[in-house]
Amino acid sequence: MVSTVLLDVVNFVGLAAFALSGALMAVRRQFDVIGMAVLATITTFGGGVIRDVLIGDTPPEALRNVWWLVVPLAATAVAFFFHPQITRLRRAVVVFDAIGLGVFAVNGSAKAMQWGLSPLAAVMLGVVTGIGGGILRDVLGGETPAVLRRDSQLYAIPAILGCTITVTLLALDVHLLAATLPAAAFITGVRLLAVWRRWTGPVPRALHG
Amino acid sequence: MVSTVLLDVVNFVGLAAFALSGALMAVRRQFDVIGMAVLATITTFGGGVIRDVLIGDTPPEALRNVWWLVVPLAATAVAFFFHPQITRLRRAVVVFDAIGLGVFAVNGSAKAMQWGLSPLAAVMLGVVTGIGGGILRDVLGGETPAVLRRDSQLYAIPAILGCTITVTLLALDVHLLAATLPAAAFITGVRLLAVWRRWTGPVPRALHG
């Protein structure tokens, strides 16, 4: 009971963080309010929709729980009026986004396991759920997806590790909450550590020169 | 009977307008004839394919009615030989495109309702059906999607309003034609009015300075 409420709250924080990141990119790209709402919505639901389409769970969850749409619309409204203040709160957005990454990635892997996919496929789908929305946001916004760039701090790597933890624990019949919440916290923690310590991913050698 | 023929004609005008807009963007981007055909095809069917994949109606309609493929191929041929003349007819293309937006958006919402989705989800899917093809066209063509940009006239807003009208009427058990045709005309009309009067969407405040 308490844990369900906790999950809902954490999930909401993740949705809100992704929504804000989409709305704020739209402000930076000087889009209008429709551009903000579209980018916020796609960033919020993109990863989960791709996951659901791939596993064949259609219509996707985002279309069955449409009151979730309140989240990107509220984020659009907030960013519309208060984006200078939010931009100053850039660190808070990074923290929220890291929470979203952890929650979405781990949830994606857990759902894929429930749908009978193999462990390796479940890790892949978890990562897709975590990073898919941000990739769509960047492509629509006309930027190279942050997750691919060498100047970005570790993002996919903690997701891969955390999803592997979740999938391993679920394969060992560990309880869902015990298999997901610590792994989500691990992803969020490593991501924040990477931002703080400026950890970046390995780069092919010749390009160093 | 008459109304079915009318619907077919209107739908055809919408398909043709979207196909032409894709082929003409390919000309502007200096693509070859394959680039023209690919862009025309994706613009014509993109929104409907996304809608069908999301609601789980696979293979999508565009693959079941493949003679529709004649439309983007004919548009490619016409644009290949006559694009200077068509470009001079830019206003005609804008009118056709507005008709396509209205027809596709309203049809998308009606189909979503028939498939049992909730009213809010049906509005979303209608808008996706209307604007999806154009977004794919712009992304593949290397431009920022027009629907997101502040310098574009109202496009998504009339679609949202028109789909809301259709969904409301369908929820009240109004006949399909009565619930869709006026709403499609409303979308087309508001869009054309916006182009004519240069109505643009609201923009976040700080960027005015």
Next chain:
Amino acid sequence: MVSTVLLDVVNFVGLAAFALSGALMAVRRQFDVIGMAVLATITTFGGGVIRDVLIGDTPPEALRNVWWLVVPLAATAVAFFFHPQITRLRRAVVVFDAIGLGVFAVNGSAKAMQWGLSPLAAVMLGVVTGIGGGILRDVLGGETPAVLRRDSQLYAIPAILGCTITVTLLALDVHLLAATLPAAAFITGVRLLAVWRRWTGPVPRALHG
């Protein structure tokens, strides 16, 4: 028996070629190792995943045969350490990629026929299977899709012709191998001939001036 092994080998060459082309583009775009792995994976599986989602075969093959994931990961490792040498082997990559195009396009059409789609839809899906991964690679890498550009040698055209051959033969009840392998060789051959002889597609007239 022998023919099945042959098919597997040819398919593997195609997967590996597409994987390398994705990893090498990531190197050229100065992405990090995650960017390489993501681009390699999407290029390898993108076309087939789109095909499977469109015909409704979910989860897509790539998620059911996850050991295939070894291919893009190995390509990433190879490109990470040896990309200067591979870049010098650019011709080998072009040959591999042409093999991949032929195999994937023809396999895509054959699968669509098996799933009961119409011949024209099967040709379309074959072409999508062949060119889809490369289009996603280019969009994510921030480049205009090569297949659309006028300065690219024939790529989609041999795929369209070869898929038409396969679909025609399958419609005439020709054996699967006889309907696919020669058509795949035809696509690969025409593509390589086009690269060698610098054949490009037709371009709309006014742009010549």
